[in-house]
Each structure stands twice: as structure tokens, then as C-alpha cells.
Amino acid sequence: MGIETKEHIIELKHIKKCYVKDTPVIYDFNLSIKKGEFVTFLGPSGCGKTTILRMIAGFEKPTGGEILFNGQDISKLPPNERQINTVFQKYALFPHLNIYDNIAFGLREKKMPKDQIEEKVKHVLEVVDLEGFEKRSVSSLSGGQQQRIAIARAIVNEPKILLLDEPLGALDYKMRQEMQLELKSMHRELGITFVFVTHDQEEALTMSDKIVVMSNGMLQQIGSAEEIYHRPANAFVADFIGESNIFNGKKTSRNTVHFAGADFSCVDAYPKGTLVDAMVRPEDVILSAQSEGKLRGKVISSIFKGKYYDVTVLSGKNEIIAQRDEGMKIDSEVGVDFKTDAIHNMPSDMMVNHMEGILDDNMRLRLVDGSIPVNIENIFPEYEIRDQKVYDKNGATVSTEGMKISVSFPSEKAELSDDPVKGYFQGHITDIIYKGDHYNYCIVSRNQVEYSVDDEYLWNIGDYVSIVIPDEALQFHPVTEHDIQ
Numbered sequence: 001m002g003i004e005t006k007e008h009i010i011e012l013k014h015i016k017k018c019y020v021k022d023t024p025v026i027y028d029f030n031l032s033i034k035k036g037e038f039v040t041f042l043g044p045s046g047c048g049k050t051t052i053l054r055m056i057a058g059f060e061k062p063t064g065g066e067i068l069f070n071g072q073d074i075s076k077l078p079p080n081e082r083q084i085n086t087v088f089q090k091y092a093l094f095p096h097l098n099i100y101d102n103i104a105f106g107l108r109e110k111k112m113p114k115d116q117i118e119e120k121v122k123h124v125l126e127v128v129d130l131e132g133f134e135k136r137s138v139s140s141l142s143g144g145q146q147q148r149i150a151i152a153r154a155i156v157n158e159p160k161i162l163l164l165d166e167p168l169g170a171l172d173y174k175m176r177q178e179m180q181l182e183l184k185s186m187h188r189e190l191g192i193t194f195v196f197v198t199h200d201q202e203e204a205l206t207m208s209d210k211i212v213v214m215s216n217g218m219l220q221q222i223g224s225a226e227e228i229y230h231r232p233a234n235a236f237v238a239d240f241i242g243e244s245n246i247f248n249g250k251k252t253s254r255n256t257v258h259f260a261g262a263d264f265s266c267v268d269a270y271p272k273g274t275l276v277d278a279m280v281r282p283e284d285v286i287l288s289a290q291s292e293g294k295l296r297g298k299v300i301s302s303i304f305k306g307k308y309y310d311v312t313v314l315s316g317k318n319e320i321i322a323q324r325d326e327g328m329k330i331d332s333e334v335g336v337d338f339k340t341d342a343i344h345n346m347p348s349d350m351m352v353n354h355m356e357g358i359l360d361d362n363m364r365l366r367l368v369d370g371s372i373p374v375n376i377e378n379i380f381p382e383y384e385i386r387d388q389k390v391y392d393k394n395g396a397t398v399s400t401e402g403m404k405i406s407v408s409f410p411s412e413k414a415e416l417s418d419d420p421v422k423g424y425f426q427g428h429i430t431d432i433i434y435k436g437d438h439y440n441y442c443i444v445s446r447n448q449v450e451y452s453v454d455d456e457y458l459w460n461i462g463d464y465v466s467i468v469i470p471d472e473a474l475q476f477h478p479v480t481e482h483d484i485q
Helices: 051-058 101-111 114-126 143-156 172-190 203-206 225-230 234-239
Strands: 009-020 024-035 038-042 064-069 086-089 161-165 193-198 208-216 218-223 245-253 256-259 262-265 275-280 283-289 294-306 307-313 317-325 333-337 342-345 353-358 365-368 370-373 382-388 387-389 404-410 415-417 424-432 439-444 451-456 464-466 475-478
Touching: 009 051, 024 193, 024 218, 024 404, 038 051, 038 203, 051 086, 051 161, 051 193, 051 208, 086 143, 101 114, 101 143, 114 143, 143 161, 143 172, 143 307, 172 193, 172 203, 203 225, 208 225, 208 234, 218 225, 218 234, 234 245, 234 275, 234 424, 245 317, 245 424, 245 451, 256 275, 262 365, 283 317, 294 317, 307 333, 333 342, 415 451, 439 464
Parallel strands: 038 193, 038 208, 086 161, 161 193
Antiparallel strands: 009 024, 009 064, 208 218, 245 256, 245 275, 256 262, 275 342, 283 333, 294 307, 294 333, 307 317, 353 365, 353 404, 365 370, 382 387, 404 475, 415 464, 424 439, 424 464, 439 451
């Protein structure tokens, strides 16, 4: 099969895409796809996965970077000159043509002999399990059958790559499950490269050799279904793929981590003192008698999900979700612990917000998203401010114009407001991650600056918010040394 080769059929190198001026929707995207792989792009709506797919197909041109097909740059080739076919969510079948003519359309455009067309159409109808349907109208078919015809029309042209843009989105749940298995079977039989786009985690985990997780136009993680689920690269991936309990944690030793009020053993050996996001899947949570758990709590919810119960326990301020075969009585007092080696730690890159700006003579730090007043004596203790002027220890006047200063603030020290002028920065909420006793929000400004803020109150994705930061939470540091004039 094709998946056994190490050769890459598609390589995306430093791909960038902008629709409005210089504002990117895809940032420096890099990915290699092997021949015969089933690769799935997974992420929330608007993350850029379909844009990547359309650039591979040729319907969109990258603003920067290269798209290599078997080592050759195809970034500027039109779609009809690429050995790539696409199946869309709405199938785009011709309603005035029967099934045979729909499938044969592309072959006739290539002026292929009639007997070869008949042979190829018959073969692909067998592949999609619709032999004998040649003369039927496409309008007489179910959604699942129409999807199969769309795939048949694509693969009859014998493409090297088949792109599938959320092709199961219009189907009901049971039909989607059936078609997932059908597509996986087709992939094995055909041996060609499948590139699939979805926002459905179950589809991605069920079907893929490799999953590419995206958020806000950026690559978050590449890996197998097992790697993505059990060893997510960051809190976004952990939260997006399946259910998870995520907590702010701190390594108390290489093999222990502190979160939710207790120390736990872990296998991710980050140095002592490292701030981490600690993740535990609900199936790895152990509920027991209150005296037997490292944590204690009270059951606040027990919901039947068919194969299991989702039991939510409130321990201190932390909500912890466990999956159990049996439900539990509300208000039951329980002990909480986690299975050995079940705690996964991820470096928490978003807990401190860092920016860089330039001081002016009015002692304001000019940033991409605005400005912040600065007490320069806190940055340079050797300086003194008198009458709106800055003096060094010798009494000479110092110009602050052009000094580069970094500013930072911890996400837990800020809060969100719906007053657009109350805070220093404003933007739209793009991601939400629940971390036991609070929500972590990613806010993106109109200048594409990302901020991380922890807030106990629930906001919604898309809300326009202002970030309020207490002055004492702002930390300033000089970026470079400056000579005194």
C-alpha cells in the first residue's frame, strides 16, 4: 500500500495566506504528507483548514510559501493541471444528468474512448458499492448515496490525491458513522492519498493515519490519533480532542506536579518550578470513599451518556469530570484520585502575556494595540523624574525617546469587561478552555495580537471584550541598554 513509502507527495513550506491587506489567516504553515496517507485537518470553524485544502487544490493561491507536489512547486498551477480532485460538502452533482453521466463527465472532457469510459465507470461504481445504479437520477438517491457518487466522480479520474472538504457534514449521525467506515475501506482499496477536512473529533480519530490540529490559522499539533488524544501538545488540543480535565499546575519535582490542592505523580519530567497545564481524561479519574482519595468533593451532576455516566464532582473550587459505569447520587461525598501515569503535563505558554514597545518623551509605552503610561523610575532606579523630565544620577537630562521596553502581565491578574474603553487592550474571544475553577480565554485584537486572560465568568466565542489589567500587575523591563546623552 502507498502508506508504506517514506516519499512525500505533498509538502507545504512556510505557507502564508492573507485576504485583507497584510492580515494573515494562515501563518507560516509547514506540513509534509506521505504517499497513500489518510491525513485529516481538524479544528474549529474558521481555523483555516478549508483554506489550506483550497490552496492544495488550486482554488486559492498562497500569499507566500511553496506547495510542492512530488518535489515540484505547483503553487501557481490552475486546478485542472493538478493531479488532485476535490469532494465538497454539497457534492456539486449535476442534477440534469444520471449517475453514469455524472461520473463520466470528466472522462468525456478528456476525450477518452467510450469503451474505456464504460470500464472505468463500472469499476468505481463497484468501489462505492453502487453497481447497477447507472441510469438512476441523482435526485432519487439518499444523502449517503449522493456522497458516494461524488467520490466516484472524483476517483474515476485516478487522481494522486483526493481532497475531501467536510463531505459527511450533511449526513445524520448514523449515516456519518457508516460512511466513515466506507471511506476508510475505500482508502485501503485505492491506495491513494486522502486529505480530509472536518471539525468532528470522532471522525478524525476514527479514520486518520495522521491528524493535523489547527487553531486561528496556526498548526497546533501533528500526530496519530493515539498521540493527539493521550499526549496533546497544549491545552487547546487537550480541550478540543475529547473530554478532559485541565488545571493550572506547577512541577514540585521532576516527577510530581501540584494542582487542585494536592501533589500527584506524573511521567512528564519537566524541571521543578515549571508552570504547566495538567490534563486528566475523565476515564482516568477514580471516585472512591471520601477517606481514600487525595482530594475530597461532592457530586454535583450525574448524567447518563449511553455507554457511561458523566459524574461531575466539586472539589474546593475545581469541577472534575469522571466517567463511570454507574451513576452517583447528587450531593454524595466522595474521594477523588487519578490513575497512575494518567496525568499529562503541557508547558503553559499562554499564562504570561509578553509585548514589546517603544517609550516616548511623555513616558508612555507605545505598543501595537495602543499605549500604557510608565513609571520610568521602576525600570531604571538610577533615574529621577522632576517636572516631567528625567535625570540621571549626575543630574544630566535623559531622553526616553526610542527606548525599547517589554511589558508583561499574568493571565490570572487580568479580567474581561464589556466596556470597550475600560481596559488597555480590546479584541474578540477566539478560544475558551475550562480549567477546573476558571476559564482561560484567547483574545485576538484587530492587529492580530493574542492575549491570554483567566476569568471565572463565562463569555462566548466571538464576544468583543476589553482587557482590564491592574497597574500593579504590569511588569516592565528594558530590552536593550542605552547610552546616556
